[in-house]
Amino acid sequence: MSRHYTQDHEWIEVAGDGATVGITAYAAGQLGDVVFVDVPDAGREVAKGDEAAVVESVKAASDVYAPVSGSITEGNAALADEPALVNSDPEGEGWFFKLRLTHPSELEGLMDKAAYKDFVATL
Amino acid sequence: MPDSPDLLDEADAPEALILPLDGWHRARAARMVDFAGYPMPIQYEGIMAEHLWTREAAGLFDVSHMGQLRLSGDGADTALEALLPGDIAGLGEGRLRYSLLLGEDGGILDDLMVTRLPGGDLYLVVNGAMKWDDIAHLREHLPDAIQLNHMDDHALLALQGPKAVDALRRLVPGVAALTFMTAAAFDWQGTPLWISRSGYTGEDGFEISVPSEAVEAFADALAAQPEVKPAGLGARDSLRLEAGLPLYGHDLDPETTPVAADLGFALSKRRRAGGGFPGAERILAEAAEGAVSRRVGLLIEGRQPVREGAMVVDAAGEQVGRVTSGGFAPSVGAPIAMAYVPAGYATPGTRLALEQRGKRHAASVTTMPFVPHRYVRKGASQ
Structure with missing residues (x-):
């Protein structure tokens, strides 16, 4: 298993050809109190950069983009009743969706944890 | 993810300034x-x-x-009455009143609080994003004998x-x-x-x-x-x-009038009878007959917030109104909104559809405030 990060503040945990996607603790902190998350349905095909989910805080709506291309296998149903999981456990229970990778080579351009930490420090 | 939420898109003041706190x-x-x-x-x-x-x-x-302004000079109250529909001459010392600066056509230029100070001067509090415009408007329209001090x-x-x-x-x-x-x-x-x-x-x-x-x-x-x-x-x-309170630049603007904005209470009784404020003819006609559109409160079904700019649509999908404020209401535990809708849709209980980013949301018109006001009024037990 390996975890990658994007400049759009998403994390992607890869195991085999499956992956789990969420937003980072930094992103969740920037958003503030999350009150609604719209996650994609299983079966949807997404290309890297597509709008895959919507996360809404008290004050604003933000799109979450697919960090890699793939076929959605599951949206996190727990977020429908408990969107605050995105704040309380953004890089764990607050995951957004799982997908099956169709272009694993897209992972190569992503940051590892140390590189993402350095990136956030520049913001 | 975009940058930090872009919530408050007010126009900039003429220069960048730092406030005391x-x-x-x-x-x-x-x-x-x-x-x-x-x-x-x-x-x-x-x-x-x-x-x-x-x-x-x-x-x-x-x-x-916010802009804190002080008006002094004999007749400041009656002079100010030429610019807004509130009874200022009848405002006793230590009392304040919500009012509306009005354009010639009756459109709302800003909302404000007017207080009578001891000794007779008037203390105005106006919106921060509008204060420079308001000061220019007041200087232009008030007689030279009235002094305006920006505090x-x-x-x-x-x-x-x-x-x-x-x-x-x-x-x-x-x-x-x-x-x-x-x-x-x-x-x-x-x-x-x-x-x-x-x-x-x-x-x-x-x-x-x-x-x-x-x-x-x-x-x-x-x-x-x-x-x-x-x-x-x-x-x-x-x-x-x-609390059902409108925000200038969002729920109120020069295209809205006091009656359409559901702010008829700001038309003081004496001023309704006497007129003499900008747009009085139109505003008093709307007070008598109703405005074409009305600011209403909306309860949104589901959990997703519907925000400023969303369309109010009729059964055929045609736009009939617009959401001017909206968001998740922490004390209600649900999304709520304010919108302008045609008078025929303004009755509490009316079901409406809203459209935001291509998605439909069901909503119903409700009375405001969404959360009861808890003001401490004179005569009430404290």
């Missing part, structure tokens, strides 16, 4: 955003927590971006919530004697304060004008009270939305 907010780890031309705190620990704390205890808001050497604090009175009376004995929409001068350790029992949250509370050089010490003293936590503009917005 700028360092105070930063020392409390506030997240600062540009608002009305100033860096202002949008939140400290979080909008939700600050909102709920204000509803149960007391939130301390810095609203020093930019004063900060403005709002202490809001059911326990605001407990905290403030500890520092400023006597404030509990004020009732809703009254004001008086007080003293705190030699600093003169002008305090009114009013606010923008629907809760009991106070608005306090403080000389800039003393505001940091006074804010420290307030924040040291166990009932008080600082609250930012984010909570101020969600609180006022729940």
